[in-house]
Amino acid sequence: MPAGPPEPKPEPGRGCLLDVGADQASGDDTASYQTQVHVHLTNIVANLRAVRERVGPDRKILFAVKADAYGHGAVDVARAAVAAGAADWLGVATVPEGLELRRAGIDAPILKLSATFRPDVGAEMAIAAGADISLVVCDRDGVEALQRVCAERGLVAGVHLKVDTGMGRIGCPTSEAPALAGVIERDCPALSLDGLMTHLPVSDVPDQDDFTAAQIARFVACRSHVEQAVGRSVPAHCANSAGILGHPDSWLDMVRPGIMAYGSYPDPSTPRTVELLPGLSWVTRVSFVKKVAAGTSVSYGRTWVAPRETVIATLPVGYGDGYDRRLSNSGHVLLGGRRVPIVGRVCMDQLMVDAGTAASVAVGDRVVLLGRDGTEEISAEDMAIELGTIPYEVTCRISHRVPRIHALS
Numbered sequence: 001m002p003a004g005p006p007e008p009k010p011e012p013g014r015g016c017l018l019d020v021g022a023d024q025a026s027g028d029d030t031a032s033y034q035t036q037v038h039v040h041l042t043n044i045v046a047n048l049r050a051v052r053e054r055v056g057p058d059r060k061i062l063f064a065v066k067a068d069a070y071g072h073g074a075v076d077v078a079r080a081a082v083a084a085g086a087a088d089w090l091g092v093a094t095v096p097e098g099l100e101l102r103r104a105g106i107d108a109p110i111l112k113l114s115a116t117f118r119p120d121v122g123a124e125m126a127i128a129a130g131a132d133i134s135l136v137v138c139d140r141d142g143v144e145a146l147q148r149v150c151a152e153r154g155l156v157a158g159v160h161l162k163v164d165t166g167m168g169r170i171g172c173p174t175s176e177a178p179a180l181a182g183v184i185e186r187d188c189p190a191l192s193l194d195g196l197m198t199h200l201p202v203s204d205v206p207d208q209d210d211f212t213a214a215q216i217a218r219f220v221a222c223r224s225h226v227e228q229a230v231g232r233s234v235p236a237h238c239a240n241s242a243g244i245l246g247h248p249d250s251w252l253d254m255v256r257p258g259i260m261a262y263g264s265y266p267d268p269s270t271p272r273t274v275e276l277l278p279g280l281s282w283v284t285r286v287s288f289v290k291k292v293a294a295g296t297s298v299s300y301g302r303t304w305v306a307p308r309e310t311v312i313a314t315l316p317v318g319y320g321d322g323y324d325r326r327l328s329n330s331g332h333v334l335l336g337g338r339r340v341p342i343v344g345r346v347c348m349d350q351l352m353v354d355a356g357t358a359a360s361v362a363v364g365d366r367v368v369l370l371g372r373d374g375t376e377e378i379s380a381e382d383m384a385i386e387l388g389t390i391p392y393e394v395t396c397r398i399s400h401r402v403p404r405i406h407a408l409s
């Protein structure tokens, strides 16, 4: 192949655009991408206050901010909740999630909710203990390893002993908990047994309330055996959002709300005993408008063909933003307060809607993907039902390309 033309020299000053200060750069990022998530911090704080109202002032609240606060932006959300006194503890799923909060200057107690790897697998224990991130322990090997890691470094780690009362995920059998608690208390000076916990897999579905009630009863009994073994009281917690909403017996010393703080009920059948406000809105703007004749096909695969003349609006959002491709030819968005259908396949970066024949639609018009516009609303729960999933997944999957704008409203 013949050599191509010489590389053009960069024009003077071109690279300077990338050298703008951090503040300006992030401002520019936001201003230059119209697909955005607006996080309503005030609503999230109000939802947590409603939890406090329901469970009473003497119980602690561990606010689950794992998975980037279910897609809402962990640092801003956690900071707002802690500053408002609406959360006492923060729950993360990984040590890096906890470190992100610590590096942002958040000094509230943090519990890593999932199982901890021993030092032969990775440095999780040492790093967590060094950042004062409390860890879940489930077995004797893990307890002894954590004791060694902390003793070598002169650290003390807070630990919560997890018992499996029916989740079938992590935790020791209730029968082993008293002995394990005794080992932590007596033989592990570098560990502080700060909690006893379990998790409820069906607290959101009332037709399985018997299972949940039995779990809670087993857990409460286990707690008293643990307390006998260590000779003092140990704070106990097991209530997720559904426990808070439907099972007062599960509240114990601390509750662990996640999804309800973000404004969704865990399941359509969960009792709505607390009124919730939406944690986020997902918005964009029309990027292109065209009139098409009957018979015109739209998007990959030509799965939709205009049955009549109509106006098609293109939106700069797609599965690369976490907008599910299964909403192709089935989802809706709010355009000028009207519910309009997605037509054709959702692409990686764009999708098309049928704005209708009579529509007056212009480039730049606001579109709501999740949230409210006038009297119409598409909630994370609505979208979850449409997709055959749960609201948790809907907000978690909004990708990092979409800027989160945190507003106190």
Ligand SMILES: *Cc1c(COP(=O)(O)O)cnc(C)c1O
Binding pocket: 064, 066, 113, 199, 239, 240, 241, 242, 256, 257, 258, 259, 260, 266
């Ligand atoms: C995520 C999580 C919660 C919060 O659950 P929600 O259903 O979102 O309220 C509570 N406890 C544990 C252990 C968790 O991992």
